[in-house]
Amino acid sequence: xxxxxAVSNSEAEMADFGRMTVDYxxxxxxxxxxxxxxxxxxxxxxxxxxxxxxxxxxxLKWLLRLTKLMHYTASDPEFPDRSLVELLETKIWQxxxxxxxxxxxxxxxxxxxxxxxxxxxxPKKSSR
Numbered sequence: 001x002x003x004x005x006a007v008s009n010s011e012a013e014m015a016d017f018g019r020m021t022v023d024y025x026x027x028x029x030x031x032x033x034x035x036x037x038x039x040x041x042x043x044x045x046x047x048x049x050x051x052x053x054x055x056x057x058x059x060l061k062w063l064l065r066l067t068k069l070m071h072y073t074a075s076d077p078e079f080p081d082r083s084l085v086e087l088l089e090t091k092i093w094q095x096x097x098x099x100x101x102x103x104x105x106x107x108x109x110x111x112x113x114x115x116x117x118x119x120x121x122x123p124k125k126s127s128r
Contacts, residue, residue: 018080025070025084032091035063039098057103064095 042048043056071088073079106114 021073021079022081022084025074025081025088028067028070029084029087029091032063032067032095035059036094036098043102044098053102060095060099060103064092064099067091067095 039056039060043053048056067088071085071092074081074084074088079085
């Protein structure tokens with residue numbers, strides 16, 4: 001009798017997996033949005049302590065990993081809400097931009113290009 005109940009309950013729950021996953025991904029995207037707002041206020045727009053910056057770095061890394069995992073799931077042709085693929089791509093792009101801004105070092109070529117642009121825009125005054 002207990003096995004039959006478990007099977008019946010499992011069948012009912014399995015029918016909701018698609019909806020549950022869609023709802024969870026929407027909640028996740030809202031969490032990403034709140035994180036972006038928080039990071040602009042507390043990390044980008046202020047002077048975080050080294051510990052706050054490290055905590056942010058670790059949190060951002062995990063948000064990126066998990067958002068990419070959800071994108072993989074939502075990209076399945078049988079996923080019930082294909083509009084979430086584009087929303088997740090937007091969230092991944094936003095998180096990657098924050099990572100590049102805050103934690104990615106410039107390559108030698110990028111550094112040279114930036115130095116060249118700065119010299120053109122802000123030439124040294126001639127000593128006459």
